[in-house]
Amino acid sequence: MDAKREVQIERQIEKVKRQLAALGDLRPGSLSTQFNVCGSPGCRCKATPPEKHGPYYQVSFTRKGKGSSKFIRKEDLPAIRKQLKNYETMKILVDQWIDLATELSNLRITRNRP
Ligand SMILES: [Zn+2]
Known part of the structure:
Protein backbone atom coordinates (compact mmCIF):
# COMPACT_ATOMS: atom_id res chain seq x y z
CA MET A 1 0.00 0.00 0.00
CA ASP A 2 2.69 2.47 1.09
CA ALA A 3 5.03 1.26 -1.68
CA LYS A 4 2.34 2.09 -4.22
CA ARG A 5 1.91 5.55 -2.76
CA GLU A 6 5.70 6.03 -2.86
CA VAL A 7 5.76 5.33 -6.60
CA GLN A 8 2.85 7.71 -7.06
CA LEU A 23 9.60 27.60 -16.69
CA GLY A 24 11.95 29.99 -18.46
CA ASP A 25 12.98 33.42 -17.23
CA LEU A 26 11.65 34.54 -13.89
CA ARG A 27 11.77 37.54 -11.59
CA PRO A 28 10.46 38.05 -8.06
CA GLY A 29 8.31 41.02 -7.20
CA SER A 30 5.09 42.85 -7.87
CA LEU A 31 4.39 45.43 -10.53
CA CYS A 45 0.92 68.19 -13.37
CA LYS A 46 -0.19 71.11 -11.17
CA ALA A 47 -3.10 72.21 -13.35
CA THR A 48 -6.73 71.87 -12.32
CA PRO A 49 -7.47 69.06 -12.84
CA PRO A 50 -3.82 67.87 -12.67
CA VAL A 59 8.73 46.22 -9.79
CA SER A 60 9.10 45.98 -6.01
CA PHE A 61 10.73 42.96 -4.47
CA THR A 62 12.42 41.69 -1.32
CA ARG A 63 15.62 39.67 -1.40
CA LYS A 64 17.52 38.49 1.70
CA GLY A 65 15.24 40.60 3.87
CA LYS A 66 15.98 43.79 1.95
CA GLY A 67 13.30 45.54 -0.08
CA SER A 68 14.13 47.17 -3.38
CA SER A 69 12.52 48.33 -6.59
CA LYS A 70 13.31 48.86 -10.24
CA PHE A 71 11.66 51.03 -12.87
CA ILE A 72 10.52 49.16 -15.96
CA ARG A 73 10.22 50.54 -19.49
CA LYS A 74 6.82 50.23 -21.07
CA GLU A 75 8.21 48.13 -23.94
CA ASP A 76 9.61 45.63 -21.42
CA LEU A 77 6.27 45.13 -19.65
CA PRO A 78 5.14 41.97 -21.50
CA ALA A 79 8.45 40.20 -20.74
CA ILE A 80 8.45 41.42 -17.12
CA ARG A 81 4.84 40.29 -16.58
CA LYS A 82 5.71 36.85 -17.92
CA GLN A 83 8.78 36.65 -15.63
CA LEU A 84 6.72 37.68 -12.57
CA LYS A 85 4.12 35.03 -13.43
CA ASN A 86 6.85 32.40 -13.87
CA TYR A 87 8.25 33.28 -10.46
CA GLU A 88 4.83 32.77 -8.82
CA THR A 89 4.45 29.44 -10.66
CA MET A 90 7.94 28.43 -9.48
CA LYS A 91 6.97 29.11 -5.85
CA ILE A 92 3.79 27.03 -6.17
CA LEU A 93 5.76 24.16 -7.75
CA VAL A 94 8.49 24.28 -5.09
CA ASP A 95 5.78 24.24 -2.40
CA GLN A 96 4.24 21.14 -4.02
CA TRP A 97 7.70 19.53 -4.18
CA ILE A 98 8.28 20.22 -0.47
CA ASP A 99 4.92 18.67 0.48
CA LEU A 100 5.50 15.62 -1.73
CA ALA A 101 9.10 15.19 -0.53
CA THR A 102 7.99 15.37 3.12
CA GLU A 103 5.27 12.75 2.58
CA LEU A 104 7.76 10.53 0.73
CA SER A 105 10.30 10.87 3.51
CA ASN A 106 7.67 9.99 6.13
CA LEU A 107 6.65 6.87 4.19
ZN1 LIG B 1 5.15 68.25 -13.92
Missing part, protein backbone atom coordinates in the same frame (compact mmCIF):
# COMPACT_ATOMS: atom_id res chain seq x y z
CA ILE A 9 4.68 10.48 -5.16
CA GLU A 10 7.91 9.85 -7.06
CA ARG A 11 6.01 10.32 -10.33
CA GLN A 12 4.44 13.54 -9.07
CA ILE A 13 7.86 14.87 -8.03
CA GLU A 14 9.25 14.07 -11.49
CA LYS A 15 6.35 16.01 -13.01
CA VAL A 16 7.04 19.02 -10.76
CA LYS A 17 10.73 18.90 -11.76
CA ARG A 18 9.84 18.85 -15.46
CA GLN A 19 7.50 21.82 -14.99
CA LEU A 20 10.24 23.73 -13.14
CA ALA A 21 12.77 22.98 -15.88
CA ALA A 22 10.35 24.33 -18.51
CA SER A 32 2.89 48.81 -9.73
CA THR A 33 1.94 51.83 -11.80
CA GLN A 34 2.69 55.36 -10.66
CA PHE A 35 1.83 58.89 -11.67
CA ASN A 36 4.11 61.63 -10.36
CA VAL A 37 4.12 65.37 -9.76
CA CYS A 38 7.32 67.22 -10.69
CA GLY A 39 9.01 70.33 -9.32
CA SER A 40 8.46 72.67 -12.27
CA PRO A 41 6.17 75.59 -11.50
CA GLY A 42 3.25 75.93 -13.90
CA CYS A 43 3.63 72.34 -15.19
CA ARG A 44 0.53 70.49 -16.38
CA GLU A 51 -2.30 65.88 -15.53
CA LYS A 52 0.33 63.92 -13.66
CA HIS A 53 3.44 62.46 -15.28
CA GLY A 54 3.41 58.81 -16.08
CA PRO A 55 2.46 56.08 -15.99
CA TYR A 56 5.74 54.81 -14.57
CA TYR A 57 6.05 51.08 -14.01
CA GLN A 58 7.94 49.71 -11.09
CA ARG A 108 10.25 5.73 3.77
CA ILE A 109 11.38 6.21 7.34
CA THR A 110 8.28 4.35 8.52
CA ARG A 111 8.85 1.49 6.04
CA ASN A 112 12.54 1.10 6.97
CA ARG A 113 11.74 0.86 10.67
CA PRO A 114 12.56 -2.65 11.98
Whole structure:
Protein backbone atom coordinates (compact mmCIF):
# COMPACT_ATOMS: atom_id res chain seq x y z
CA MET A 1 0.00 0.00 0.00
CA ASP A 2 2.69 2.47 1.09
CA ALA A 3 5.03 1.26 -1.68
CA LYS A 4 2.34 2.09 -4.22
CA ARG A 5 1.91 5.55 -2.76
CA GLU A 6 5.70 6.03 -2.86
CA VAL A 7 5.76 5.33 -6.60
CA GLN A 8 2.85 7.71 -7.06
CA ILE A 9 4.68 10.48 -5.16
CA GLU A 10 7.91 9.85 -7.06
CA ARG A 11 6.01 10.32 -10.33
CA GLN A 12 4.44 13.54 -9.07
CA ILE A 13 7.86 14.87 -8.03
CA GLU A 14 9.25 14.07 -11.49
CA LYS A 15 6.35 16.01 -13.01
CA VAL A 16 7.04 19.02 -10.76
CA LYS A 17 10.73 18.90 -11.76
CA ARG A 18 9.84 18.85 -15.46
CA GLN A 19 7.50 21.82 -14.99
CA LEU A 20 10.24 23.73 -13.14
CA ALA A 21 12.77 22.98 -15.88
CA ALA A 22 10.35 24.33 -18.51
CA LEU A 23 9.60 27.60 -16.69
CA GLY A 24 11.95 29.99 -18.46
CA ASP A 25 12.98 33.42 -17.23
CA LEU A 26 11.65 34.54 -13.89
CA ARG A 27 11.77 37.54 -11.59
CA PRO A 28 10.46 38.05 -8.06
CA GLY A 29 8.31 41.02 -7.20
CA SER A 30 5.09 42.85 -7.87
CA LEU A 31 4.39 45.43 -10.53
CA SER A 32 2.89 48.81 -9.73
CA THR A 33 1.94 51.83 -11.80
CA GLN A 34 2.69 55.36 -10.66
CA PHE A 35 1.83 58.89 -11.67
CA ASN A 36 4.11 61.63 -10.36
CA VAL A 37 4.12 65.37 -9.76
CA CYS A 38 7.32 67.22 -10.69
CA GLY A 39 9.01 70.33 -9.32
CA SER A 40 8.46 72.67 -12.27
CA PRO A 41 6.17 75.59 -11.50
CA GLY A 42 3.25 75.93 -13.90
CA CYS A 43 3.63 72.34 -15.19
CA ARG A 44 0.53 70.49 -16.38
CA CYS A 45 0.92 68.19 -13.37
CA LYS A 46 -0.19 71.11 -11.17
CA ALA A 47 -3.10 72.21 -13.35
CA THR A 48 -6.73 71.87 -12.32
CA PRO A 49 -7.47 69.06 -12.84
CA PRO A 50 -3.82 67.87 -12.67
CA GLU A 51 -2.30 65.88 -15.53
CA LYS A 52 0.33 63.92 -13.66
CA HIS A 53 3.44 62.46 -15.28
CA GLY A 54 3.41 58.81 -16.08
CA PRO A 55 2.46 56.08 -15.99
CA TYR A 56 5.74 54.81 -14.57
CA TYR A 57 6.05 51.08 -14.01
CA GLN A 58 7.94 49.71 -11.09
CA VAL A 59 8.73 46.22 -9.79
CA SER A 60 9.10 45.98 -6.01
CA PHE A 61 10.73 42.96 -4.47
CA THR A 62 12.42 41.69 -1.32
CA ARG A 63 15.62 39.67 -1.40
CA LYS A 64 17.52 38.49 1.70
CA GLY A 65 15.24 40.60 3.87
CA LYS A 66 15.98 43.79 1.95
CA GLY A 67 13.30 45.54 -0.08
CA SER A 68 14.13 47.17 -3.38
CA SER A 69 12.52 48.33 -6.59
CA LYS A 70 13.31 48.86 -10.24
CA PHE A 71 11.66 51.03 -12.87
CA ILE A 72 10.52 49.16 -15.96
CA ARG A 73 10.22 50.54 -19.49
CA LYS A 74 6.82 50.23 -21.07
CA GLU A 75 8.21 48.13 -23.94
CA ASP A 76 9.61 45.63 -21.42
CA LEU A 77 6.27 45.13 -19.65
CA PRO A 78 5.14 41.97 -21.50
CA ALA A 79 8.45 40.20 -20.74
CA ILE A 80 8.45 41.42 -17.12
CA ARG A 81 4.84 40.29 -16.58
CA LYS A 82 5.71 36.85 -17.92
CA GLN A 83 8.78 36.65 -15.63
CA LEU A 84 6.72 37.68 -12.57
CA LYS A 85 4.12 35.03 -13.43
CA ASN A 86 6.85 32.40 -13.87
CA TYR A 87 8.25 33.28 -10.46
CA GLU A 88 4.83 32.77 -8.82
CA THR A 89 4.45 29.44 -10.66
CA MET A 90 7.94 28.43 -9.48
CA LYS A 91 6.97 29.11 -5.85
CA ILE A 92 3.79 27.03 -6.17
CA LEU A 93 5.76 24.16 -7.75
CA VAL A 94 8.49 24.28 -5.09
CA ASP A 95 5.78 24.24 -2.40
CA GLN A 96 4.24 21.14 -4.02
CA TRP A 97 7.70 19.53 -4.18
CA ILE A 98 8.28 20.22 -0.47
CA ASP A 99 4.92 18.67 0.48
CA LEU A 100 5.50 15.62 -1.73
CA ALA A 101 9.10 15.19 -0.53
CA THR A 102 7.99 15.37 3.12
CA GLU A 103 5.27 12.75 2.58
CA LEU A 104 7.76 10.53 0.73
CA SER A 105 10.30 10.87 3.51
CA ASN A 106 7.67 9.99 6.13
CA LEU A 107 6.65 6.87 4.19
CA ARG A 108 10.25 5.73 3.77
CA ILE A 109 11.38 6.21 7.34
CA THR A 110 8.28 4.35 8.52
CA ARG A 111 8.85 1.49 6.04
CA ASN A 112 12.54 1.10 6.97
CA ARG A 113 11.74 0.86 10.67
CA PRO A 114 12.56 -2.65 11.98
ZN1 LIG B 1 5.15 68.25 -13.92
